[in-house]
Amino acid sequence: xxxxxxxxxxxxxxxxxxxxxxxxxxxxxxxxxxxxxxxxxxxxxxxxxxxxxxxxxxxxxxxxxxxxxxxxxxxxxxxxxxxxxxxxxxxxxxxxxxxxxxxxxxxxxxxxxxxxxxxxxxxxxxxxxxxxxxxxxxxxxxxxxxxxxxxxxxxxxxxxxxxxxx
Amino acid sequence: xxxxxxxxxxxxxxxxxxxxxxxxxxxxxxxxxxxxxxxxxxxxxxxxxxxxxxxxxxxxxxxxxxxxxxxxxxxxxxxxxxxxxxxxxxxxxxxxxxxxxxxxxxxxxxxxxxxxxxxxxxxxxxxxxxxxxxxxxxxxxxxxxxxxxxxxxxxxxxxxxxxxxx
Ligand SMILES: [Mg+2]
Numbered sequence: 001x002x003x004x005x006x007x008x009x010x011x012x013x014x015x016x017x018x019x020x021x022x023x024x025x026x027x028x029x030x031x032x033x034x035x036x037x038x039x040x041x042x043x044x045x046x047x048x049x050x051x052x053x054x055x056x057x058x059x060x061x062x063x064x065x066x067x068x069x070x071x072x073x074x075x076x077x078x079x080x081x082x083x084x085x086x087x088x089x090x091x092x093x094x095x096x097x098x099x100x101x102x103x104x105x106x107x108x109x110x111x112x113x114x115x116x117x118x119x120x121x122x123x124x125x126x127x128x129x130x131x132x133x134x135x136x137x138x139x140x141x142x143x144x145x146x147x148x149x150x151x152x153x154x155x156x157x158x159x160x161x162x163x164x165x166x
Numbered sequence: 167x168x169x170x171x172x173x174x175x176x177x178x179x180x181x182x183x184x185x186x187x188x189x190x191x192x193x194x195x196x197x198x199x200x201x202x203x204x205x206x207x208x209x210x211x212x213x214x215x216x217x218x219x220x221x222x223x224x225x226x227x228x229x230x231x232x233x234x235x236x237x238x239x240x241x242x243x244x245x246x247x248x249x250x251x252x253x254x255x256x257x258x259x260x261x262x263x264x265x266x267x268x269x270x271x272x273x274x275x276x277x278x279x280x281x282x283x284x285x286x287x288x289x290x291x292x293x294x295x296x297x298x299x300x301x302x303x304x305x306x307x308x309x310x311x312x313x314x315x316x317x318x319x320x321x322x323x324x325x326x327x328x329x330x331x332x
Contacts, residue, residue: 044332048255049262078240078247085251089214092252093259096215166210 001158002031004064004100005151006055006091007143008072010083012037013051013091014147017062018133020155026114028152030133031062033144044086052090059098067095068154069166070146071106092166104166105153113156114149125149167324168197170230170266171317172221172257173309174238176249178203179217179257180313183228184299186321192280194318196299197228199310210252218256225264233261234320235332236312237272258332270332271319279322280315291315 001022007014013036020028036054038047059067069088074081095102105113111120114128126138129149139145157163167188173180179202186194202220204213225233235254240247261268271279277286280294292304295315305311323329 043267045258045262045266045268048258052259052262072248074244074248078244081244081247082238082240082251082254085248086255086258088248089252089255090259092211092214093218093256096211096218100211101209102211 001155002062002064003151003154004058004062004067005147005149005154006067006069007146007150008069008084008088008091009143010038010047010087011040012141012143013087014143014145015055015058016139016144016147016151017058017064018148018151018155020152023159026132026152026156027134028132028155030135030139030148032058033139033148034058035141035143048086048090051087052094055091056094056098059094059100064100066103066154066158066163067091067100068103068105068150070110070150071104102166103154103163105150105157105164109157109164110149110153113153167232167321168228168230169317169320170224170228170233171313171315171320172233172235173312173316174235174250174254174257175309176204176213176253177206178307178309179253180309180311181221181224182305182310182313182317183224183230184314184317184321186318189325192298192318192322193300194298194321196301196305196314198224199305199314200224201307201309214252214256217253218260221257222260222264225260225266230266232269232320232324232329233257233266234269234271234316236276236316237270268332269320269329271316271323271330275323275330276315276319279319
């Protein structure tokens with residue numbers, strides 16, 4: 001099962017593509033990882049347009065059966081929420097155009113899926129991502145690690161028949 | 167000067183296209199108005215994908231020289247800010263693809279441009295929109311009226327050489 005995981009953001013957006021085993025322990029192959037970077041010096045439409053283009057490129061190159069994002073929670077930062085929203089909007093346009101359904105999981109669900117309990121530390125999650133992908137080092141930067149974690153999380157729930165549409 | 171004004175929203179998104187006189191009193195012709203409606207029963211990517219498609223259609227049909235949106239201010243509603251962000255993200259992708267620059271103005275700037283002072287009521291603004299467009303009735307629904315107000319606002323500032331990129 002090929003899954004594109006996205007860690008949405010307007011200055012850094014992580015994109016990670018994995019191919020997960022259909023059964024057994026959660027194991028997967030890392031097919032692609034990148035972080036789309038944009039600057040506040042660019043025009044807003046250019047930033048969002050590039051995010052859309054890169055997400056679409058990944059969708060067309062790897063033809064994942066699902067795109068997964070982490071549910072976002074914002075506290076007292078409406079401005080940030082709005083701009084992260086722009087980035088996810090661009091990704092949703094790409095998913096719609098490519099005909100790829102979108103799923104979302106909360107932080108607790110990521111921890112549950114990857115570390116087996118909802119109170120796992122960030123380090124435990126990172127270690128499980130590294131182990132599931134058979135990597136020698138933890139993926140960097142953190143935006144890519146987050147994107148891969150959410151892709152693996154979707155694979156985990158989809159295998160259980162518990163995929164969660166956005 | 168042809169301008170596409172957008173009132174962004176995820177359930178209702180207003181699109182209004184006006185052709186404004188280049189000088190003299192602010193007068194304009196209404197070329198197009200629509201409200202894109204989406205339902206929470208639809209998949210998120212379908213909602214955002216349709217918003218993108220309709221914005222792009224309007225951009226390609228009317229070839230405006232600018233797209234204008236009202237700056238959004240959110241208070242204690244991160245969830246809303248995030249979803250309005252998705253909608254604006256979809257519009258920004260369309261603008262980028264069509265090569266149309268995006269501008270934004272705050273509520274005070276809209277009032278200043280259309281009613282001549284920053285403390286104008288919503289009714290005064292609506293009346294000025296109707297008058298500038300030579301309409302017999304105030305445009306409805308309010309999402310369309312807001313989209314037209316922001317299009318006219320951009321025309322006002324652009325004519326003064328004071329256009330404000332998003
Ligand atoms: Mg991150």
